[in-house]
Amino acid sequence: MAYEVLDRIIDSADELRAGADESERLGRLSDGVAKQLRRSGIIRLLQRKKYDGYEAHPREFAETVMKAASIYGSAGWIGGIVGVHPWQLAFADPKVQDEVLGGDTDTWQASPYMPGGVAIPVEGGFRLTGRWQFSSGTDHCDWIFLGAMVGDSEGKPLMPPTGLHVILPRADYEIVEDSWDVVGLRGTGSKDIVVTDSFIPEYRVMRSAEVIDGTAAKEYGVTETLYKMPWSTMFPLGITAATIGICEGVLAAGVDYQRERVGAAGTKIKDDPYVLHSLGEAAAEIDAARQQLLSNVDRIFDLVDAGKEIDFETRATARRNQIRSAWRAVRAADEIFDHSGGNALRMDNPLQRFWRDAHAGIHHAIHVTSTTYHAAALASLGVEVPAGPLRVMI
Template sequence: MMDYILDRPSSTDEERALRASLVEQARSLVPLLAANSERTEAERRIPEESIDAIREAGIFRLMQPRRFGGLQTDFRTKLEVTRELARGCGSTAWAVSLMNGSSYLAGLWPEQAQKDVWGQNPDNRIAGALTPAERTEVVDGGFRISGKWAYSSGCLHAQWGLGGIQILDGAGEVLDQGLVLMPMSDLTIEDTWHVTGMRGTGSNTLVAEDVFVPEHRFLSAVKAVRNEFGTPFLDEVLYRSPFFPATAIVRAGPHLGLAQAALDRVVTKAPGKPIIYTRFTDRSEAAVTQIAVAKAASLVDTAHLLAYRAAADVDEAAHLGVVPDARARARVRMDIAASIVNAREAIGMLVSAHGAASFAESEPLQRIWRDCEVASRHAVGHSEINAQLYGQALLGVSIDVSPLV
């Protein structure tokens, strides 16, 4: 596998050693995840065997504060680890990546909220979605919330839920909006995730019915976009990361692994495989295959380099304790979107190079293709929206597409 060097300038030898160890741990899980991938898809959830192995490897703790036994790694490490997992199973990698992303978000909350989540059980996991609930009422000491949060990846394996809310004034104008943390015991899960790809992520809908959330479990997204967080632990580098660029990066790692898995599969299977109705008894000797594999490999390389540049920007900003300007933040979103598009195009090219056999139910390529086609349509990775954001930033035009930059 290609070794990509791009990293933040201040990365230490100790951090790189931890990253290498975690990547190796993830790589050792690939055979198990691959063996369980059909079951993951059929049951529409990750088997407990896989969950237990990932937990024992420490991979659910990538972005958890060290104060609770977490590893508090940087985003480059998270990209590499989730890439490895996706080489075995895209659904598993996606759910693990999003749950780790939720742990990063929880590290931004005030100390009491973090103790609520991890104080009694440091193994607790979090899943949720950022979209706002239907109703939020401000009450004494907190909020009364009713609503639904669709696409809550990993919620079948989480003990806490995370969801967006809006705080309105009497006239219905938004005073603030942000995120709340709720124990899963206060929520129900609506079985809504019936899709053609990423079937095993369990990205169902969390439902709250008149749930009380104490004030300390609210995090203002309006302030977070300005890097004003609730955590008092300002020396914890990870939780100084620019807010929305960091949340965008968590979706890139699985795409890198899916694309790498597709490339490895086609390169391995091409020798000795004929191209029907031609003189080629070994498609690896055909120029059409050679060119397709070379172009796909270049797209996979580009996807990695763009994602790693984005991670280097976010990790370095966190290390320095600075908030990147709008242009730099918009470039991160553009890099992530372009990385995902490059991975998707590579997989499409490789499926075509492998031929109609790619779509046999027993062939992993068809699942890789479906997983990528579904996951790459996530709104955060929307290539045209992110291009408009970046274009506005480059041209000095007011960014009016989304406040989440």
């Protein structure tokens, strides 16, 4: 059962914390931290039961990712991002599902989905060339999902653009070492990926529009509610859950630090009404962010389970709420950190790492507010949202 995964994450908390410093130095998850995540089963929560997965409710996935991130941010981030790839694999061609998971059901898959490459049509598939940033957890993955644009024979993207999600084995791409030197989420190892003229057979290619609108799942006769969920709900879920979980880590570390702290004026924080007010308000905001994200995914799941059509306005509203929950949590984390004094800046204080990781999390593309808020507002007014940036990731 999925709750067993959460229990294993909690039981491994000491090991995850102990591996944080090494992961930060390496710029990727240490082998020890990755081993604990594999043992927990967090990456298999959304995986098909056919391949030893749990087919967990998205809420259970989000709750487990939050817990992992509250212990060590980069571990939760990998759980959230790498953990969603088996969900998409579940409605890919059965042949590629067997290739990826048939031999080892603990095989991890990386991404990113941004169209960093051009795929030229050839007999039997495509030839792909490109470079992608932000491939989280990629050192521990043996397959990868990459976003690409269909191109002409000269390698120029066709217009209007046609997006693809292509699936490659580790032998067909290069991880660029030393391409992840950042201020936050250092342990995620979100390195660059390079592909040079690799052949991608047709069965390893998914049309991104069909992934977004659910056609891909219907094509292979998927019946489980989990795999009929909108991509724009599921892919952001792990990332936002990790970000909120990291903010819960800020709160826990902040409370622990303030417990015996004496402020600059010589007043114990326990007796400082201003800091206590700020801490109490921030705690309520982080909890509200958590509940907003979970109730959001519950609502979409229930609609899908009831056979309802998830139209653009519903998807846009869900994305708006998901984004808002992340920003709400990070702004509350700022309040905690800003009232923790100068010693919160010291590198041996875990509070600063959680705070840095929270801000790194909010910088992910799925947390950009502008276009999604704009699109959600237009849709609520009954205005047809035009194709282009306003519909991206909705």
